[in-house]
Every structure is written in C-alpha cells, then in structure tokens.
Amino acid sequence: MSEKEIVYVQRFSVFARVLHFTVIVSFMTLAVTGMVLKFASEDWAGAIADFFGSFWVLGILHRIGAIFTVAYFVLHFVLIFQSWKKTSKSLLGFLFDKTVGMVPNLQDGKEIVQTLKWFVGKGPMPRYGRWTYWEKFDYFAVFWGVAVIGGTGFCLWFPEMVTILIPGIWLNVATIIHSDEALLATGFIFTIHFFNTHIRPEKFPLDKVIFTGAITLDELKHERPREYEMLVEEGRLEDIICKKPPGWLVFFAYVFGFSALTVGVTLVFGIIYAMVKSIF
C-alpha cells in the first residue's frame, strides 16, 4: 500500500483542537504550579519555584491558568452550539444523541461490559462509535473538575470577599477539596488519560489526532466501526475526507505532545514519590 492511497478523515475541527490545546496548556500550568505548593517541602517543588524566581510567580501563573480554564469552559459551549447548528436536531436531541452526543447512554453500558469481556478474552473488540465510554468519562470529569476546583479556587483566590457571605472555616474546607480534587484530576489525566489515549500499545507512543485533527480511514474503520458505518449510511464520509496533515503540524504534534507527556508523567512521579515518602 503506497502512501498516496492513505485516506485521511477529519475527526476534530480546528476550534476543538485549539480548545483542547488551551486545556492542555492551562491544565499543565495549573497542575505544575499547584503541585509545587501542595508538595512545597519536596526538593523538586523547591527547584521549580527557584526556576520561576518566586512562588509568587507561580501564584500568578496559576491564576492565569484559572482564567484560561474559565475561558475554555465557556468557549466549549460555543463549540457545542456550533456543532448543534450544523445538525437539524433539537438542542436536547443533539445533546442526548446516541451517536454524536457526549451524554452516556445504554449503548455505553453495553460497551463497558463488552470491553471487559474483550479484555479477558471472552469476546471480540467492541464496535465503538464516535465517542467511547472512557472518552465520555474524561469529558465529564473535566466538567466536574472545572466546577469543583474552579469554585473552591475562586474562594481561595478571593477569601476576603467570599467570607462576607460564608464562614472562615469554609476556606479550610475549600482548601481540602481544591487540593484533593486537583490531585485526582492531575493523577487521572497524567496516568489514566495518558494511557488510554497515548501510552497503550495500540497508540504508543502518541496519538497525534488531537493536534492534527485527522485519522486514517483504516483507523476509523478499525477503531470506531459504528461511526464509520453511520457516516457511510448517512453519506457524510466524503464530507470529512481531508488532506494528509502538513509536516509542520505533525512535527508540532510530536514536540508539543511529547513535552506535555513528559511534564505530566514526571509530575506524577514526583507526586507519587512525595506521597510514598509521607507514608513511610
């Protein structure tokens, strides 16, 4: 099979990719700067604070990260709105759509069971659609995370203001939630999400799709047969066939993707080391 025969299809729009890029940058910033504070007694935390000159700088970066988070959170609704506009469905119909919607449905439940069977060799690989259940979980985890960490973060950013309404001890509660939820988010993204998306052998070492936006038609057929069939059925396959991603974009995808992976995995090791140390 020569290169010319490889057909690419568009999976992520430019808007979506830019949005995810924003998520990566702001999340990395928040995670690194936040964890430095959470594990301030660690040498690696001290080294990072030294690198930035002062924890004060980290604080500012953290707040900038927070602003970007709020920004992509809002912009994401614009993306949903745009995507909905392209369809002829009602808004609720679009959101709860079984094929392109993000809201989990019965099919996802079935796929979880099929997947577990497939894992243990008791069944074939499930025929996934546009969104797998773990992708949907990641999506809602961000929803949940931004709300919880953002809300508590807001309290900690403006403690003098929020205590006009709430008692001081809530700041203590907010600190615990903010910190532990952030630990969950960081831990999850830098291990589970990274594995599911990039590190698992099928995708190792990196799935460029979130940067380039394109996958090969073969990949689509193999990994998301239900989506492929749907596209063929609806006659939309031709619409999403695209050019091969340009070389610079692929290069960027590798450089940025590996950087993010490295930072994330390193941070996770730092966290695990600190936590193990605190236990013993």
Place this chain on the structure above:
Amino acid sequence: MEKVEKGKTRVLKGFFFVLLFILVMSGQRAMSMSDEDCLECHGEEGATAEESEKSIYVDAEIFAHSSHGEEGCISCHQDADVEEDEHPVPLAKVSCEECHDDVAEMYDNSLHGKARERGDDLAPYCFTCHGKHNILSSENLDSTTNVFNIPQTCGSCHQEGTAMTKTHVISEHNILENYSMSIHGKGLLVDGLKVTAVCTSCHTSHNLLPHTDPESTIHRDNIAATCMQCHANIEKIHKKIIRGELWEKEPQKIPTCVECHQPHKQRKVLYADSLPDSYCLECHSNPDLIKVGHDGGAISLYVDVEEFDEFEGTMHKKEGISCVKCHTNMDNSREIVCQGSGPVDCSSCHANQDLFYKQSVHGKKLAENDPNAPSCADCHGKHNNMSKQRVDSPTNARNVPKLCAQCHREGETAAIRTKSGEHNIIAHFSMSTHGKGLEKRGLLVSATCTSCHTAHSILPAADVDSSVNRHHITDTCATCHFGVANQFEGSVHSQQMAGDNTEVPVCNDCHSSHEIERIDQSNFRKHIFDQCGDCHEQESHSYLNSYHGKASLLTGGERVAKCSDCHGAHDIFPESNPKSLLHEGNAVETCSKCHLGANTNFTEYLTHASHHDKERYPELYYTFWIMTTLLTITFFIFGLHTILWFPRSLKERLKRRKAERRKE
C-alpha cells in the same frame, strides 16, 4: 634690839642645822652618798678628773630641772655610792636599761644599737640624742627630742659633712637639706606645725632599722602603714586608681608611697626622678637585650621607644606613667635594679577589671597555667596599649572581632577546645547584622564580641553568672535593644509569666547568637517557624500544612505570613489578653496587614486546623475522607481498567502488525 634679833637668828640657825643634820642623817641611812656629797666635787665649775682632765662638772641647776632631777645621782651612777669619799674612777657607763628596759631592747636591735655592738665609735648611745644630766621630756620645747629639734638632733650626725656621713655609706644624701625643703620640713620649720612628720615619725625613735629589714617601718611593705599614721585617709584619695586593700595586703604589687613621694623630699610626685625612664632605656633601648627564660629560650627585653610613645596614642605614656610605675619591685641594692622584679601586675591600678578577669574563663585558665589563656597584655598590648577610643587600638569596637578571632576563629586554639557547640563564630558574626553594621557600615554602636560577652567577665553561657547565660541574655541584649526588651516584658515568654518554666525562649533562641540577622531579611523569616517549632511542634506542623506554611517553604516565601506576623514577636500574649494581636478585637486588623478587606468571618479561618482531628474539626475531617474515598475509588476502577486493557492492547497491536505484514 639688834642683840635680841641676833639671838633669835642664832636660835633659828641652830634649829635649821639640827633639822638639816637629822635630814642628812636620815638620808644617809638610805643612801650613803647624797647629791650634795657629789656636788662637793662635781658642782664646782671647771672641775676636771684628776688623770684625764676631762670636765666632771655637773650643773646642779640644770640637773634639778631635768627629767631625772627628782632622782639622785647615784640612781644612775650606782657605782658612785660608796662609804668613803672616793668612788672608783672612771665610773661605769650609765645603764639606762635599768629603768628603760623596753626602749633599750629596741635600741639594741636597731641600726644604731647594732653599730654600737660592732664597736662603731660613731654609733649613738642614749645620751647622744637625749643628753646626760640635761635630759628633758620630749614635750619640752628645749628638749633635743622635742619634735621641733629632732631634725637637728638627728642631723648632728646625718648631715652632709659630719664624721658619720664621711665614714658611712648611706644611699640618701642631703637628708637634712632635703627635709627642710620638703612639705614636712616646711611645716615644721616655717609653719611651726608640731604635727608634721619629723625623722622619728617615719624612722621611729629607738627601733631604727634599715629599709631592707622587713621589720623596718620604712621597708616597702610597711611604708604605707607608716605614712598612714598621719595620712590615714590616703587610701581614699588613691582608690580611684589603686585598689585600697593592696596598700596593706600586697604592697609589693603597688608602688609604695616613697616611690612617688620621695623620702625626705616629699613635695609632689617626683617618682620619675628616682628611676627615670631614661635610666631604664639605657639598657632596654638595645634591640639585642635578652634574658633567659625558664625554658632556656631567649626573651627579648627590648622596648621600642617609638612604640611606647605618647604621640602613638600609648595610653600610659600619655598619662605620664613612667616605666617603674608598672614595673615595681625595683631594688637599688641590686646591681641590676630590675632583676627579678617579676611580671607587671596591672591589677595594682586596674583593680576592678582584674577582679572580673580573675572570675572569667580567661582568668581561671590563666590561673591553671593554661598556655592558651590570654592575659591583659594579649588583648591590650604591652607598651603600645591604646585607648579603645582610638581606631587603631585592638580593643576598639571595630577591631574587637579581629582580636577575639586570634583564638576564636575556626581552627584556632579556643575554637578547637570550645564545648559550646558554636562554630564558625567569627565568620558568622561577620555575616550577621551586628557584624555587617560594625565591619561594613562602620557603626561603632553595633554590637561586637565584648558587647554581649563583656570585656573582662567572659564566662561560658552555661555559667549562671555569664552575661550570655539564659537568665541574663535578655538584660544583655536590652542594653541596646531597650524597646524590644520592654515589649518582651509581660509577654507569654517572659520570665515573669513563665514562672518556673525554664523552657521559655530567650533572645538568642530565635535570633541565634552569632548569626543574628535583620528580621526583615529573607533568611531570618524563613526560619521563624523552625524556631517556634522547636517548642510548638504541633503548631509548626499544622502551619506547614496551611497555605502560609507551604508557600513559606518556597523561594520568595519569606513574604508570606510567619508565626510572628499573627502572634507578634516580642509582644506575644494569650488570645484572651486584649493586647494580643489575635484577640477578637485585633484579629481583623492583624489579618488586614496582608489581606486588605479582611472581615470577622475571614479571621475565623483555622490556620492551625488539622483534618485528622475529628473531635475538633469534624467538617474538615469528613471533607478529607469524602475526597480521599472519591480518589481511591476512581483510581481503583480506572487502574484496574488500565491493567486489564494493557495485555489486550498489546495483543491487538501485534495482531495488526502481522496483518500489515501479510498485506505486504
């Protein structure tokens, strides 16, 4: 009438003679010779002895008025008491001892008595000074021993040109002339003061001894006591520079009276005249002058005149102190007057400093003959000692660290043996706020070693009397930091509040001793929680779990609130005390120092709360456990999912690769 009168006179005369006869006869019964009998021969003016032709005349009138006028001749001339008219010739020497035995004993031991015993013809005997038949009480103005006549009496021999001065070596010259020019002589001769000192006031009348005799009143050990017979309060006058008790107890340590106020010439301080510096320098200006030390090594005795120069700021020279004022124990009788005079004892004048020094660790070590122990000269210098006011003096505030460093710098003698646990003292001091103030900015009021340790009373901090002991350090620091000490008074850490609790911190527990830093400098602020944490372990731990504590650990964290920012530093009071920064009336203001717009709710933030304390902080406890459960479950489920996925994914990839190869 005339015959009647004559008859009456004859009767009276006869009666007189009978009475006289009875008297004479009764007298003859007691002593066979009467004064009349003696005067028969000796009362005749111009009477001479038959053989020697010496005068044997005794003026009966003078004798009758003399002290012994009541006594008869034979009281003294006992061998003249004979039945016959003739007494042995010559008569034996009169022995005053018969009656004046105590005085005689003194005389026998005296310089005069000894000379007489040796057969010195010029040695005076009792009569030389007191006279013979004309002896008068010393109270009598005509007496040779009356205070006004004593200089003359003594001067009859001790005057330049007499036979005695020509044949005897006496170190003092022109005694009588000098005396008459002295303040004592003038008092006597010009002012007619009978309380002024004469020869016998100092030398005594009969117990005259050479000044080398330890019993002598003019021996250097006794001279002070001798002078103090009259100058009883002289100690007080000299006390400012000389420790009083030394006069009596250890007079060898100090210049004795006559070393400054020369004997016979007492007028003003003329010390230098007796052993002038120029005399000392005749030998000591020679750079090659040495003596042999105890260990056989050569010790230079050279004195650099340039160094010992008033223009060089030498303190003692400036005050006109001559060599011998410090180098006491000079002895004119020695060939080399200074030989064996011993080391200089500064305590003669610097009594208080010496007292402190002896009690100090330096002084104690010196007393133990520790070779490393510094003596006065080690710090102050010998001949070149200077006022500490001078910038080039080793004891000037700016030079004190360098001076102490000679032994206390790391690796030097004192630093090696110290048990205090303090190291790099000098280096640390230089980096401290005190050291920088002193050495870099030249602030003379900045604390230097001696400011805290004192100059002479240096004791280890463990010693309760030490100025840097826990019990005194607050006072020591308060000598400069008065305001801070005032704030500290009454605070939870102060002695009065702590009572028996000896664990309360003192200045150096937080500020250290030698590494003291400005409290607004990053390094100091970064260690506050460590210092408080030494005792407040739990609070320090919970602080480090708070935002303030965590941020504190990071670069730039010094600006974050530290213990003292909320609790106060020196003015820490219990929260219930209205003076406390955390008292409900002050808390908002305290938080507002950093958190503009802080309110009462805000101050209820629990800085030291722990989510492990279920009893006190259930909200935090349950929040923490809910979050922990959430994390655990999530990671467990997805962890398991991943672990199951991995082998499947691996197989999938291998399968795809095979398929691709097959296609090719």
